[in-house]
Amino acid sequence: MKAENPSTTAGEVRPLPDGARPDLSNATVREDLAGQGRCALVHLPTGRTCLLPLRHHGACEFHRPQEADDVAAGG
Numbered sequence: 001m002k003a004e005n006p007s008t009t010a011g012e013v014r015p016l017p018d019g020a021r022p023d024l025s026n027a028t029v030r031e032d033l034a035g036q037g038r039c040a041l042v043h044l045p046t047g048r049t050c051l052l053p054l055r056h057h058g059a060c061e062f063h064r065p066q067e068a069d070d071v072a073a074g075g
């Protein structure tokens, strides 16, 4: 077996086509919130939405749909 380049890791993040995000395998994005610069990632099993800024650091913070609607309505 050939040795892999040690600088290449399985978790490497590669540029993807527009709209494709590797962290969305089990989720989707609310476009109304994404349009306001929010992460807007929806955790499908719970229906909760991340209201943190787009490309925020760390893990998503998911909020209830009502809170997401408030943000979508009023910014």
Ligand SMILES: [Zn+2]
Binding pocket: 039, 040, 041, 050, 051, 052, 056, 059, 060, 061
């Ligand atoms: Zn998030």
